[in-house]
Amino acid sequence: MILNTALSKIAMYQSWKSLDPGPKYPIDIRFAAMPALTKKNIRDNFPQGVVPSDMDIEQGLANGEIQLVETSGTTDDKVTNIWNQKWWDASERASWQLNSYMSKIATGNHREAILVNPRNVGTISDNVDLPVEKRRLARFLYLNEKTDPLSWSNAIMDRMIRELDTYQPAVLEANPSYLARLCRYITDTNKTVFQPGAIVFTYEYPTIYHYLQIHRVFSKVLLISSYGSTETGYVFMQCEECKWHQNSEFCRVDFQPFLPEHGGPLLGRILVTPLNNPWSYLVRFDAGDIVRLEETGKCSCDRSSGLILASIAGRKANLTLTCSGRLVTLLELDTVMGRLKGIDMYKLIQTDRSNYELHLVSRAPEGKNLTEAVIPELKKLYGREAGITVIHDPDIAPENSGKYLVSGTLFPIDLNNYLDKRNILRLNEGGI
Ligand SMILES: [Zn+2]
Secondary structure, eight states: OHHHHHHHHOGGGGGGGGGOOOTTSOHHHHHHTSOOBOHHHHHHHTTGGGSOTTOOHHHHHHTTSOEEEEOOSOTTTOOEEEEOHHHHHHHHHHHHTTSHHHHHHOOSSSOEEEESOTTTSSOOOSSSOOOGGGGEETTEEEOOOOSOGGGOOHHHHHHHHHHHHHHOOSEEEEOHHHHHHHHHHHHHTTOOOOOOSEEEEOSSOOOHHHHHHHHHHSTTSEEEEEEEETTTEEEEEEOTTSOEEEOTTTEEEEEEEBOGGGTTTTEEEEEEEEOSOTTOOOOSBOOOEEEEEOTTSOOTTOOOSSOEEEEEEEEGGGOEEOTTOOEEOHHHHHHHHTTSSSOSEEEEEEEETTEEEEEEEOOSGGGGGHHHHHHHHHHHHHOTTOEEEEEEOSOOOOOTTSSOOOEEESSOOOGGGTBOHHHHHHHHHHHO
8 A cells, every 4th residue: 555655665655654543543634644745845855855765766767667857837836756657647548537528539549739838748849840740749740849838839839730731630639828829819710620539638727718719710620628737647527417426536635625705615626646656656646726515425427426516716826815815726717708808818916905907918909998898797706905906918938847837926815724624534534
C-alpha cells in the first residue's frame, strides 16, 4: 500500500511518520492525519528522496522506462518530475471510460490533433515554421510550435485549419484559450473547418467565452473537459451528463472542505495520490485544484466509483477575495463575467484587499460600453467599496507557463486559513 511504502521507505515522508495513527486504523483516517504534499517538498527531496530508497533512478533512465520532465511555470511552480509514459497512457485510457462517447471514439490508435503551447507538450520552434512531418509523432499531430500565440500569423492559422481538414482527427485536444483564439479567426474570416469526433480541453480552465467562441465554430462537436496534472495523471473526466468523475483506478482523491462562509462544505480543495505508478509515490499532493462536490453524490450516468463533482471551480492560483475577505473562485467570477456581451478575453487581477484590475479584450461594437456594464457587476460580487479599474487591451498574452491566467491576486492566499478543520477533525474523531 502506497502510504505504508511512503512512510517506511521514502525520505520525503520521514517527518510524517509520527502523525500516522497506525495500521490498526482505517485507511481514510490514516490519510486524513497526513499533511498536504507540496511542490516544494518534491523539489527539496528530488530525486532519490521521493522514491523508495531501493529504487534505481539511473537504471530507470538508462533503460528508457522513465524520463525527467520539468514542468514550466514560475520558480514557485517549477518542479522536476519522474515521467513514466506507460503509466501516463494507461491513466489516460482509463479516463476515457468515464465518458461513454470518448470510450467509443478513443481506441488508443485513434488520430489526435493537439493545439497547446509547445512548452507543455510538442516541439518549440519560434523562428522557423516547422513542416508537418516535424510535428507528427505516432498518432499525434501538433498544430502549434509557437510559444506565443500572439505571434500566430493568418498563414499559421490557415495552416492549422488545412491540417485539421487533411488529418481528420477523431479527437482534438486543446488548451481552450488557444482553440478559442483560432475559432475567433475562423469566425471573423467566415471559414469552415473539419469537425472532429470530440474536443477535449486540457491544461487550462475553459471560461464561458472559450465555450461560446469554440461552440460557434465546432457547433456539432462534443466539448469535454479533462482534469489532471503532470504529477497526478488524469484525475477527473467529464461524463456525458457533464459531471466530473474521479479516475479512481489511477488516483485516490482526498477532499478538504472550505469553511461554510467560504463555500463549504461542498466547495473545497483536493489532494491527489496517484496509484499504480511504480515510479510515483506522491501522497496527498496538492495540485491546487478547487472543486465543488455533487450534492446528491450521484450522477444520472450511473457511474459511482470515486468522487463525483458538480464542477471544477478553477485553481488555487485563480482565487480572489471580496473586500470582506470571502473566497471567490474562478467559476464564480466567470459566471458573473459570462453575463456580459462582446468580450473576447478577460483577466482580473486583485492588487490588494479592495482593488481589482480588469483587463478586457473586445472587438465588438458594444466593447466600448463594457466599462460601464462591468463595474456594477463586479461591485455586486466583490463589494460596494471595491475599486475596479478597467483596462482595455488589444490582446492578452499567456503566462510564461504557456497557460493563460484568467484571475488571481498579487498577494498570497494561504488556503489553510479557509479550510474547515472541524470537518476534517470530525473525520478523525470518527475513527480514533
Ligand atoms: Zn456522470
